[in-house]
Amino acid sequence: MSAFTQQIEWDNNLINRYDLAGPRYTSYPTAPQFQESFTETTLLHAITRSNQAQRPLSLYFHIPFCDSLCYYCGCNKIVANNKSRSLPYIHRMIQELSLYADLFDNRRQVKQLHWGGGTPTFISDDEMSLLMHATRRLFRLADDSEGEFSIEIHPGRVSIDTMKHLRDLGFNRVSMGVQDFDPRVQKAVNRYNTFEQVSELMQGLRAQHYQSVSMDFIYGLPLQTLSSIKETLTKIIDLNPDRLSLFNYAHMPHLFKSQMLISDKELPSAAEKLDILHFAIQTLEAAGYIYIGMDHFAKPEDELVRAQQARKLQRNFQGYSTHKDCDLIAVGASSISMIDNIYVQNAKDLNAYQQKLDLGLLPIARGFTLNDEDQLRRFVINSLICHLRLDFAELEQAFTISPREYFAAEIAQLAPMIEDGLVTVDNSGIRVHNKGRLLIRRVCMVFDEYLQKPVQSGNQVRYSKII
Incomplete structure (x- = not known):
């Protein structure tokens, strides 16, 4: 029997002994090793080697805007009520993508595309069309049967009509942040989406023939209990997503100011978090999900499971992922590309990102060359x-x-x-x-x-x- 199909063996003594702080290894070397001395010339040499290798491509777009602030969030985001801020940013992303299109061999196929954030559905349907049409004009995208084109959404703030529009644009996968269905927990972290909203949305996504739906769920949030988690997990399993990500909430208000709005007294203890995690893993495995590793679960027929079985699974900046053979081009503020033997990260600050592009430069801020x-x-x-x-x-x-x-x-x-x-x-x-x-x-x-x-x-x- 494969280790991945066995139920996880739980040992509290071992967990307590080895549960140190450490990297998540979405890259190696990890981001703290990136250097500001990294140059555009180094990037250009890497692209030349990448073109010679003729690997397929993956595209990532970072859209940092959100309608409201989720207190737990550690992402690079901009909370904005002014929707007009998004269009100038999209024009800059298209400009950046055009710079890359001039550098990469146009015969190379894009097999994977992902819009992350922030909340990408902050932008309007017309802006979505603008960005996707520009992407198809500049790069050769695989068709719907071969390409994996995904978008992150907030299920409490997106309409079924918008999801239909995204499907028409070519998106075939969705990742939604459910986090928790308990109203008390939602209020404590300022993140709202009811079970009814998510259920209606899921029905719409299935009717629109999205190939895969993934849900994110966070454990360790304020006011969470083992009892409340049981109710949330029961509802999630009823919704029947293809993949699940079960993330550990890391309370680090010294790094993320929004987390200062969370009361330390309302957080579950370390022992309670372990009980929640143990129950969640057991429950998901009993429901037929394969424990991929760390925080990822998937149905046995899912491509993530097949990639693991074929030894083609990878870790990248979105977690466990398929398409290990791709070079990753990332556009947008703070996004990280992985091309040949280099990592390169864009400027995190929105103004710095836009100013570099206004000068006709790639908006890179730091990077790393792997020896x-x-x-x-x-x-x-x-x-x-x-x-x-x-x-x-x-x-x-x-x-x-x-x-x-x-x-x-x-x-x-x-x-x-x-x-x-x-x-x-x-x-x-x-x-x-x-x-x-x-x-x-x-x-x-x-x-x-x-x-x-x-x-x-x-x-x-x-x-x-x-x-």
Whole structure:
């Protein structure tokens, strides 16, 4: 039986022992390693290598605007009542996309496209058409049967008519942030969507033939209890989404000012959060969902499950994702591209982003070039976090190393985890057992070279807890 089809093995003692703070590994190296000294020339060289490789493309658009402030949110967003702010921003994104279109080989196909935010449906239907038509003019998009074109939505603030418009534009997947159905919790975080609204929306999405619907749900929010979570999960399962993401709320008001509006006294304790997570995982598995890893679940027939089975799953800035073979072009403020062996992030500040484009420049602010060691360790971490295994023969063939010798120090660090039954190391490779699945980030941290380096005073990076 595959480890992914087994019910998760829960051990509170092990969780408490290994539940440290650590990266989520949506990239390796992680974003704190990005450097402001990164140049546009480095990006252009990476694009040249990317064109030579002729990999397919993925496009990401960051639309940061929201109608209202969700207190828990740590995203780069702009809460605005003035809808007129969006059109100048869309024109800048089209301008940025046009700059990239001039640099990339126009024979390369876009297999994946995603609008994130913020709340992309903040913009009007006409603005959606403008942006999507420009994208099709500048890049060669796959057809509906082959392309994965998704959008994030707030189910309490989008109409069925708008979703029909988006389907006509070519979107075939939806990710909606439900978060919680309890009215008390919704009031505590200023995020509202009723079960009736979401249910009506789901019926509309199915009638409009969206291929996949994903729902986000957050545990650890103020006033959440095990009893309230049971009610919310029952409703979510009744809604029958294709995928689910179960995110841990990380309360870090020192980083995110909006979280100061959440009362510490109303947050569930660490023990209560563990009980909620345990119940949620058991409930979703019993309902037939496959636990992909970390915070992702999917139905057995979903493409995410098939990608994992085919060892084509990846971690990127949207979490677990298909289309591992794509180079990612990201446009919009704060968005991060992943092209050949580089990461490059746009300016986070909206004015700085727009000013660079007004000068005819790509709006990049910082980036990172992966050396051979980084690419080796990215391969290791992606294999472990996506597939719970690292095959030494595959690693040796790809990087011409003797894995047991090369990673002797890291394997030695795994000794306590081996003793606790989290992992096994033998001549064939490393295997993460069922008991270690919840702690996969901790396993990956052993291979993170940057975590092993001494931290200079003032440069300490504060990560969220693993669980």
